[in-house]
Amino acid sequence: MVGTGHTDSSAFDVVLVPLDVTYKVVFVPTSPHIGPQLARLRRRRALTQDELAASAVVSVDVVRRLEQGKRTSARLSTLDSLARALGCTTADLLALDQKEGASGGGPRVEEIRHALTTPEVLGLIEPVEEEPVCLEELRGQMQRVWALYQDGFYAQVALRLPEVLAQARLLGRESVGDEQVEAEGLLATAYQAAAGVTITLGHPDLSFLAVERALNAARFSGSELHHASAVNFLSWVYRRSGRLSDAEHVATRAAEAIEPPWSGASSSHLAVFGSLLVNAAGAAARTKHVNRCRDLTSIARSAAERVGSDHVDRWAVFGPGVVAMTAVNDAVELDDLDTARRFIDQVPTVEGVPSSWRARYLLNVALTHTRHRNYQQAIEALAEAHRVASEWARYHPQSRVTAQILLERGYGRKAPNLVDIAQHDA
Template sequence: MDELPIGRRVAYWRGRRKMSQQVFADRLGKSKSWVDKIERGVRRLDKFSVLYEIADILQVDVQLLLGKDPERRTDALNCIDQIEVEEIRAALERYDSISAYFDAAPCPPPLPDMGKAVTHAWLTYQYGRYGMLTRALPKLLRDAQAADAVYGGDQSQRAAHLLGQVYQIASSVLRKLGECELAWLAADRSIAVSQRADDQLLAGVATTRVCNALAAMGRSRPALELNVRIANQLAPGGRNDSRPERLSVYGMLLLQGAMAASRIGDTATVEDLLNGAHEAAGEVGSDLNHYWTSFGPTNVELHRAAAAVELGDGGRAIEVHQNKIQPALFDAMLPERRAHHLLDLARAYTQIGDAANAGEMLLRGDRLAPSEVRCRPIAHEVMSDVLRRTRGAPPSPIAELAEHMGVGV
């Protein structure tokens, strides 16, 4: 970013905030042509008053637009920023294991301490605290990579297992925040490391992370095929046991396959995979968190509703929520799962033209896990849709949330 012309930086951050040139120009009080010339470098941006106004609209430190590192603020919006993206990228670009082959190995923390840090990171993710997690990820990645490079013997598989989990955590949060290519890289690394950890179930969960990243990049067909192929390998029966851990990973592969199928409009495959996951969840019995999957009967229904939204059937998604999901069991789910579902419901309500209920779902999700609503690009799209469909001025809670999200009212 430092080497980019200032106009390119403006264009980058406008894109991150999901603003069109026209919307950005309107908020700035300029023409679309003026914005286009600034971003292409045809026109100079040399007035500091305008620069500060642009920074305010884009919700970034003006130093970022000037190609400098801003002062880090503890009260910053609880989302990822470009500095954190670059720090995570730098951590993912490390190759400690090959470096240790040629030179002195790095000094990692003890494995028990690493295990506690990884557990804390998973819980931070599942409670929807993405800003806190992205700030911690670079060090966690470096520590886990160092541990994988150094520990040998009986400890090598444990170190690889922990690194595989850290890559999965990184992939999951990066995908949520719209950094899909980095999410794919982290997930791909997780698959390779999981094989060295000699844990088929860890590799199965890593597969779902790869497929989620592929789907987010518009590669839903390969995502569907890979999820189903690995699910078939891990299916209980024959030489495979029927432990809840295996059923959970198998079920999640089917659920993510259903989501990929829904994105390409394959209704029959969606139904088939959801039914398979429902059977697996019935054998598990309740919603558990083996391998951090939160898999069980309630999570299957959350995915059934999400798949209906992807298929454009908002009415069906709302029906599933009202008739298939028990409130007490839903309330027992972790915050990220619940807020994610509320965001899906908001999308469902916009599909049937009910802006009021869509807005209410966003507000409920924001109260539960603010980062899930304020930081995800898809949530910004939903809020924009709610504002467009609202007649007159939006209710003050919606207007306030839209302002926090940086979505123009």
């Protein structure tokens, strides 16, 4: 399959074809407030339009037209360059409200929906000539999006994903050989991020569509790690959708297919294998299959010992700390809170694990302490979860459940933010 020229597929053979200037998805629609915001930030830095353009290495006409509201789209690389020159984030430049962007039905989700379902993506319009970004630039864009996704900054991910998806498709279509293979792999990763954001924000149908396309892109990349990673996302989407038997089945089958030798395997290979087992164990825990959950976790723990330290890349998040944290999560799912409390004491100091992973564990720590009536420790763990991954934690249902329990126990005065957490409608 490698080098076939295929760039995307689900039920159809699909290609990316920009429709018109408005919907060229290599450009990002800007906020209606960007003109005044850009001018305000530029003046705060005491820069003229020419000086800002020179510092950002963009055309002064772009700056002028954005400030005047005559331009309604821009490349993300252009917005990033302007933000760096202004000493702010791209979100600041776009006046992006993280709370609004994190909401389930928000416009950023609609932009992902558009990127996944436009007629041009389904191959209904012939491709037009478009200059793709270089592989190095695409790799950098995907690395940034993936880090934002893993840390739970979903509004930022949704902002950036449409362009990354478009450029990955385009580069896969226009390139050959190893460059095409890597572009397909990057496309698979981008689709996995889309699946992760949409299932978290309550859009399972979009998530299944995205993960199906991730599987197809992974197949055409020819990489077993990309394919196994995409299956891992499928397993997680099944779990979030309540299809626990399917979640466990696809994860264990994929783990069997890529089981590495216990000596000489790469960290990435071991990490994907172990991550599949962790996902399968989580599904077994939710169906109350205690022994199967423990067996799967035991094998994952052995793989983690081989990896040596927590490993994070675009294929998996895995290692001793991850296994220890997810063992706590699974004990909570099994309603075995005595075991959960014992496991909490065994979790090592975790460094380098993405914020959303740590926050998920901290929510289970908070719930465990709440059930054991260690209310102050529960409040501290809940607060820490919201500190390390505030956007992610805001709409996780367990966060609200724990906050509501603590409020019922009369801890609202000691922790005023509990009311906001308990009332948040994800």
